[in-house]
Amino acid sequence: MFEKFIYLEWKAFTRSASFATNLGLKILMLFLAIYFALVFLALGIGAFYFIRKMNLEPLVTVNKFLIYYFLFDLIIRLLLQKIPVMNIRPLLVLPFKKPTIVHFSLGKTMLSFFNYAHAFFFLPFSVVLIMEGYDVVSVLLWHLAMISLIYINNFLNIVLNNKDNLFAIFVGIVIVLGGCQYYHVFDITNYTTVFFEGLFHTKWLFLLPISALIGLYYVTFNYFKNNLYLDSGLSNKHQIAKTEDLTWLNQFGTLGTFLKNDIKLIKRNKRSKTTVIMSVVFLFYGLLFFKNHALYNPVMHIFAGIFVSGGFLFTFGQFVPSWDSSYYQLMMTQNIPYRGYLSSKWWLIVIATVISTILSSFYLYFGWHVYLTIVVGAIYNIGVNSHLVLLAGAYTKTPIDLDSSKGAFGDKKAFNVNTMLISLPKLLLPLGLYWIGSTLMSPNLGLTMVAIAGIIGFALRDKVFSLIEKIYKTEKYKTIAAYKQKS
Amino acid sequence: MIQVNDLSKTYNGTTVLKIKNLEIPKGQSFGLVGNNGAGKTTFFSLLLDLIQPSTGHIINNEIQVNSSENWKPFTASFLDESFLIGYLTPEEYFYFIGDLRGQNKADIDALLANHEEFFNGEILKNKKYLRDLSKGNQKKVGIIATLIGNPEVVILDEPFANLDPTTVNRLKKIIKELAENPDVTVLVSSHDLLHTVEVCDRIVALNKGEVVKDIQTSAETLQELELFFAV
Numbered sequence: 001m002f003e004k005f006i007y008l009e010w011k012a013f014t015r016s017a018s019f020a021t022n023l024g025l026k027i028l029m030l031f032l033a034i035y036f037a038l039v040f041l042a043l044g045i046g047a048f049y050f051i052r053k054m055n056l057e058p059l060v061t062v063n064k065f066l067i068y069y070f071l072f073d074l075i076i077r078l079l080l081q082k083i084p085v086m087n088i089r090p091l092l093v094l095p096f097k098k099p100t101i102v103h104f105s106l107g108k109t110m111l112s113f114f115n116y117a118h119a120f121f122f123l124p125f126s127v128v129l130i131m132e133g134y135d136v137v138s139v140l141l142w143h144l145a146m147i148s149l150i151y152i153n154n155f156l157n158i159v160l161n162n163k164d165n166l167f168a169i170f171v172g173i174v175i176v177l178g179g180c181q182y183y184h185v186f187d188i189t190n191y192t193t194v195f196f197e198g199l200f201h202t203k204w205l206f207l208l209p210i211s212a213l214i215g216l217y218y219v220t221f222n223y224f225k226n227n228l229y230l231d232s233g234l235s236n237k238h239q240i241a242k243t244e245d246l247t248w249l250n251q252f253g254t255l256g257t258f259l260k261n262d263i264k265l266i267k268r269n270k271r272s273k274t275t276v277i278m279s280v281v282f283l284f285y286g287l288l289f290f291k292n293h294a295l296y297n298p299v300m301h302i303f304a305g306i307f308v309s310g311g312f313l314f315t316f317g318q319f320v321p322s323w324d325s326s327y328y329q330l331m332m333t334q335n336i337p338y339r340g341y342l343s344s345k346w347w348l349i350v351i352a353t354v355i356s357t358i359l360s361s362f363y364l365y366f367g368w369h370v371y372l373t374i375v376v377g378a379i380y381n382i383g384v385n386s387h388l389v390l391l392a393g394a395y396t397k398t399p400i401d402l403d404s405s406k407g408a409f410g411d412k413k414a415f416n417v418n419t420m421l422i423s424l425p426k427l428l429l430p431l432g433l434y435w436i437g438s439t440l441m442s443p444n445l446g447l448t449m450v451a452i453a454g455i456i457g458f459a460l461r462d463k464v465f466s467l468i469e470k471i472y473k474t475e476k477y478k479t480i481a482a483y484k485q486k487s
Numbered sequence: 488m489i490q491v492n493d494l495s496k497t498y499n500g501t502t503v504l505k506i507k508n509l510e511i512p513k514g515q516s517f518g519l520v521g522n523n524g525a526g527k528t529t530f531f532s533l534l535l536d537l538i539q540p541s542t543g544h545i546i547n548n549e550i551q552v553n554s555s556e557n558w559k560p561f562t563a564s565f566l567d568e569s570f571l572i573g574y575l576t577p578e579e580y581f582y583f584i585g586d587l588r589g590q591n592k593a594d595i596d597a598l599l600a601n602h603e604e605f606f607n608g609e610i611l612k613n614k615k616y617l618r619d620l621s622k623g624n625q626k627k628v629g630i631i632a633t634l635i636g637n638p639e640v641v642i643l644d645e646p647f648a649n650l651d652p653t654t655v656n657r658l659k660k661i662i663k664e665l666a667e668n669p670d671v672t673v674l675v676s677s678h679d680l681l682h683t684v685e686v687c688d689r690i691v692a693l694n695k696g697e698v699v700k701d702i703q704t705s706a707e708t709l710q711e712l713e714l715f716f717a718v
Contacts, residue, residue, distance in 0.1 A: 241616045243576045245592075257586040261572070268574040268616065330570040333535045334587045335559040402574060477539050484569070 004096075005104045033113060037120045044124030048132070059129065063196035064189045070149055071174050073118070077157040078167045081114045092228065102224045106217070109154055118150050141206040145199040148209035155216045159223060167277070254337050258344030265323060266316075266348075269402040272323065275315040279352060282311025283360055286374065290366045298443060301370070302434040302450060303427055305377030306385070308360050312352035313381055314426075317389030318396065320345045321472070325399040325483040332480060338469040342390060346461075349386045353378050369443070376447045376454075377430070383454030385426050387464040394471040397482035429453070488513040488640065488672045489534070493543030496529055496696075504529045504696040506543075511674070511689075513639075516666035518687030518704075519676040520712065525693040527676040528566065531644050534674075535564055547640060560588070563638035565629035565646070573618030577610045577628050580617060581635065588636030595635065602631050605657045622649045630658065634665075641665060642674045647682045655682065662686045680716065684709045692716075 051058040091101055126143045130136055160166050180186040198205045246263065249256035266272045289304035307314075316323075321341075324331055331341075357378040364371045430450045437446030457464075472479075491509040495502055504526040511517050519527050532538045534545050536552045544551050547558040564570070572580055578599075585595040599611065609624050617625060626649055633641050646662075647655050663686055665673050677683045683690060684704055692700035692715060700715060702708055 241576045241614050241619075243578045243612075245582075254586075257583065261575075261583055264574060264579065327569055327572045329535075329537055329566065330572070332537060333559065333562070333564050333570070334584070335556075336587065477537075480537055 002100070002104060009108075033117075036117065040117065040120030041124055044121040045128060047121075047125060048128045059134070059200065060193070060197065062125070063200070064193045066196050067189060067192040068174065068178070070153060071170065071177075073114075073150070074153050074156060075167065075170050075174065077114055077153060078160065078170065081109075081112060081154075081157055098225055098228055099221075102221055102228065105224065106155075106158070106220060109158060110151065112154070115150055115154055118146070122146050137203070138200050141203060142200040145206040145209045148206075148213040152209065152213050152216055155213075155220045159216075159220050254340035255343050255347070258341050259347065262323075262344050262348055265402070271400060271402050272316070275312060278315045279311030279356060282307055282314075283356060285311075286360070286363060286370075290363065290370050299431060299435045299438065299446075301373050302377060302430050302446070305373035305375075306381060306427055306430060307377075308363070308374050309353050309356040309378040310381045310385060311356060313349050313385055313389055316352070317345070317349050317386060318393055319398070319400055320390055320393040321479075322393070322396050322398055322400045322483075323402070326402060328480060328483045332476065338472055339465055342465050342468060346386055346390065346465075349389070350382050353381050353386070372447060376451045379451045379454035380430050380457075381454075383457035384429070387457060387461065388426050390468055391464065391471075394468050394475065397475075397479055399483045399485065488515075488548055489674075490546040491543070492546070494533065494540055494545060495542045496526075496533060496538065497541040502541075502696055504533070504693075506530070506698055509691070509698065509701075511672060513672055514669040515689055516662065516673040516687045517675070518683035518690040519674065519693060520678070520680055520683050520690060521676075521693035522678075522716070524695070526696040527693060528644055529696075530693070531564070531566060531642055531674070531676065534642065535562070535566075558640075561639040562642065563588075563633035563635070563640070564642035564644075565626075565633050566642075566644040568622070568625050568629070570629050570632075571617045571625055574616055576616055577613070577620075580628060581632060584632050584635050588638075590636050598634060599631070602634075602661070605631065605654065605661065607654065623651060623654065626650060627654065630661075634661075639670055640672045640674070644676050645678070646675060647677055647679050659686050680709060680712045684712065 047062065048058045051061045122143060126139050129139045177188050181188065195205075199209070244264065246260045249260050249263075252259060266276065286304040286308045289300055321328070321331075357375060360374050361371065363374055430453065433449045433453055434443075434446035437443070437449040489509075489511040491506050493508075494504065494506045496504040503524075519530065521527055529538070533540055534547065534552060536556075536558075539553060544553060546552070547562060550558045552558050572583065575583065581595050581599060582592060585591070599606075603611075606627060610620070610627060617628060620628070626646070630643060630646055633643065643662075646658060650658060659682065662673060662675060665671050666686065666688065673687075675683065675687060687704055689703050690700070690708060690712065691698055691702075692712065700712070702711065
């Protein structure tokens with residue numbers, strides 16, 4: 001039975017419309033995966049000696065922070081790990097036993113990179129432990145427990161996938177716990193370390209995570225099996241709709257028409273809502289850079305400056321016009337002024353960038369220079385990157401499934417790694433400019449140069465729009481054909 | 488109104504549509520019938536410049552559709568659900584199309600009031616997004632949206648499919664009214680010979696991409712068509 005599923009999966013992969021770009025990105029992602037694997041590997045081997053050098057007991061220290069490790073893992077999973085989207089509906093009436101369908105879907109998640117990525121850390125770490133004379137059996141049992149915990153996270157992600165807002169809740173938990181620990185109010189690790197240490201020292205304790213894993217698999221399995229109906233797990237949720245006129249936008253003419261539509265697009269679709277959440281997450285990205293002055297070269301600050309205000313730009317702009325992919329044929333038969341259409345998306349990006357810049361004023365805490373960097377980043381985003389993403393988007397032919405609220409089995413993970421990857425080149429130019437400026441004279445010259453690039457870009461807006469218009473027109477038939485195929 | 492010259496569409500060596508010459512005069516109600524794969528949707532897609540012709544071209548009101556976009560303001564169409572914007576309510580969708588066609592809210596409201604019977608109370612003020620409507624109700628929205636802004640050419644692909652019997656009759660009435668207007672050219676495709684004969688002045692049958700029948704509707708038309716499609 002299973003080989004039939006694998007056959008289907010293979011066909012789905014090789015025959016998807018965007019296979020060519022998919023493959024390119026897959027290769028890129030492979031490199032990224034290898035990179036992370038190497039990093040983890042180095043971490044696994046290096047961690048032990050590094051910690052020991054700091055006069056700490058390595059295993060105890062690792063055990064201390066494991067709680068955060070697993071919490072972060074869960075957060076990353078909630079954000080990035082996709083639940084395998086099998087087209088389950090057509091299978092329901094075919095002679096497959098339901099458990100087979102569910103086992104396969106769950107089994108597929110177990111093979112995910114998100115699971116075996118951890119092996120790159122835990123395997124070398126365990127090997128080093130044994131080599132350093134730790135009790136072999138204890139190390140193996142501890143390792144087994146870690147694997148179970150990783151898979152517990154895997155299934156937790158699946159079960160929790162159906163709930164909204166969890167991402168925010170978990171981030172909140174981590175921030176609160178971390179904050180309490182930092183200010184010595186309450187230290188959760190005092191309690192969890194006992195457990196993780198126990199996994200090593202107490203021979204039978206590893207049974208706990210293993211039985212938890214088995215239990216969780218059973219729960220997940222039953223949850224899916226019981227919801228394998230068109231009107232429950234596989235159903236479409238119906239929201240209560242409210243007609244909104246947004247008449248105040250009428251004063252903007254055609255621009256207003258499209259703005260009205262785009263605002264509804266963002267408000268009413270899960271996929272687009274995720275981009276808004278992402279832009280909020282991006283706001284805090286700078287903390288990584290500005291906090292550790294020692295760790296990061298100042299040139300990298302401009303990198304952060306661009307990311308802080310550019311979250312929406314990167315996650316939304318990249319997919320113009322794919323946001324309208326599901327009704328692209330309609331757009332192409334209506335009398336659509338491309339400029340109005342583009343302007344509307346552009347204005348959304350600009351408004352989001354400005355709001356992000358204002359919200360990020362808390363960076364003033366790190367000094368004027370830091371906030372200035374962010375403002376300059378915003379100028380560059382508005383002037384150059386907003387055009388670049390729209391330009392890149394004109395070639396994007398990935399249809400977007402806006403109705404991602406398909407229930408338990410739907411593709412719910414809107415944000416993906418691909419988006420991030422495409423965004424990277426847009427950061428290199430300001431980085432270069434800033435670097436030239438700051439090596440020639442001072443960081444301020446660097447900032448000025450980036451800001452000027454932004455202003456020049458802004459002045460070229462009409463030219464870029466005309467160019468994008470032309471691309472839209474020449475790519476029209478290809479785009480229609482690609483959007484017709486649902487990925 | 489619509490002039491087809493040497494039109495053909497080929498996919499990887501297979502010709503799916505080949506029409507040497509076809510003229511649809513202004514005001515005509517034109518029915519396109521044929522089996523699956525006969526090329527009906529392909530023809531409409533070409534007419535709407537959604538796909539590129541392999542040879543030849545279509546002229547819509549003196550505008551060649553694949554080289555200029557000026558046919559868009561007076562041409563309205565509904566081919567399938569991909570013409571609907573799923574996250575809008577029906578009202579918002581009508582207003583959106585209205586905005587694009589230069590109609591204000593009052594114009595749209597008047598039009599909608601006119602077709603309240605057609606909607607059968609299931610469309611307007613129903614607190615549902617288009618994506619959550621049934622196929623039939625979605626179709627109703629799409630069809631009425633083509634009437635916005637007094638288009639001169641109305642193109643409907645399989646409008647009768649998925650509709651309940653009462654709505655089919657109401658739709659026939661709407662199409663007949665449109666056809667009576669000498670300024671409006673209506674193009675309808677269907678599998679259903681009876682419905683098509685009832686609403687169209689002229690019927691063209693396609694088979695494997697070629698025109699095999701071209702008849703002005705008369706009392707004998709239905710019989711003639713049924714004979715042709717008989718097994």
